[in-house]
Amino acid sequence: MFDAATFATHVDAVDNAVTNQEKGNSLEGLSSYLFNSIDGIEVRETNINGPAEEVDLLLWNAKISQVFEPWDNLISVECKNWSNPAGAHLIDNFAAKIRLKHLTTGIFIAANGVTGDFVNGDNQNRGAVYRLHEHLTRDGIRIVVIRMDDLRGLVDINDFIELVKDRYCKIYMHRVF
Template identity: 30%
Template sequence: MIPYDTAKINQMINESQSSSTTYDNGRKFEDLACYLFETIPGITIAKRNAMNQYDTEEVDVSIWNDKHQDGLPFINNIFLVECKNWSSSVGSVDVNWFATKVEDRGLDFGVLLATNGITKETDEIKRAQSILSGYLRKHIRIIVIDKEEILSLVNTYDMINLIKNKICELVVNG
C-alpha cells in the first residue's frame, strides 16, 4: 500500500476547476488521473491524448498494467481512462461514446473519471445503466469514479478496492 499525497490530490482538483480555459481544466484533471493510477504498483501511463488513425477519437489516458500482485492483477495489460471534468454530470451518450472507444480497441476494461459522476436524472441514469449492461454482455467492463470518491482515497489500497468494488457492483447489478 502506497499512500497518496491527499494535499496534492486536493490541489490538483482545485486547479482542474479554476484554470482560465476548459482545455486547461481538462488537462489538469488528466494529470490527476495519471497521478492516481501511476502510483499503483505495476501501472505505467502509456500515452496521453492520443488520436486514432482516422482522427475521429481521442483517448485521454491509456494505461499499461504489468499486473503487479499489489496492483491490478485482475485487469488486463491495457486499459483506458476517460476524463470528464465537467460542471455537470455525464449522460448516457458520453458513457456510450467511451464504451465504444474501449470496444473499438478490442479492450475489456475502462475507467470513466467524471467529476460529477453520471447524471441522477431517473430516465438518463437508466439509459446509462442499460448501456453499461449491454457492454458487460460483450465482456467489456466500464466503471465510473467521481470526485467525491477520488477525495476519499488515502492510499493505493483504497483505489484498488474502489475499482474491485465498482467491478463487482457492475457485474452483480448488471
C-alpha cells in the same frame, strides 16, 4: 509513490479549473498521478488523437496489483470534468473505443458522475447507467465509473485501489456507485 500533499494539489486544480482546457487537463493530471502511484500501473500515453477516436489516458497494466490482475494489459481511461453528469452517448462512445481495440475494461472518470438511475428502478431515464449494463451484458465490456466526490475522500493510494475494486465488483451487480 503517493504523496497526500501532491494529491491535494491535484484535487485543488480540478476544483478551481475555469476554462474547458483547464478542466480537462486538471482531471487528466489528477488521474495520471493516481494511476502512476499504483505498483504495476503506468500511464504510457496521454491525449492520443487517432483517426477515429481520442483516448485521454492509456495505461500499461503489468498485472502486479491483485485488483488489476484480471484486467487487460492495456486500459483506456476517459476523463470528463463537466459540470453535469455524463450522458449515455459518452458511455457508448467510450465502449466503442474499447471494443475497437479488442479490450474489455475501461475507466470512466466523470467529475459529476453519469446520468440515469437504472438500479433504483427509474425506467423513464435509463441514461448512462443503463448503457453501462447493456455494454457488459451484450459485449462483455466493463466500464468502471469514478466521480470527483469519490476521489476527494482518498487518504492514500490503497483507498483508490479499494475504490476501483469496489466499482469493478459492482458492475456485475448493475450498480455504478
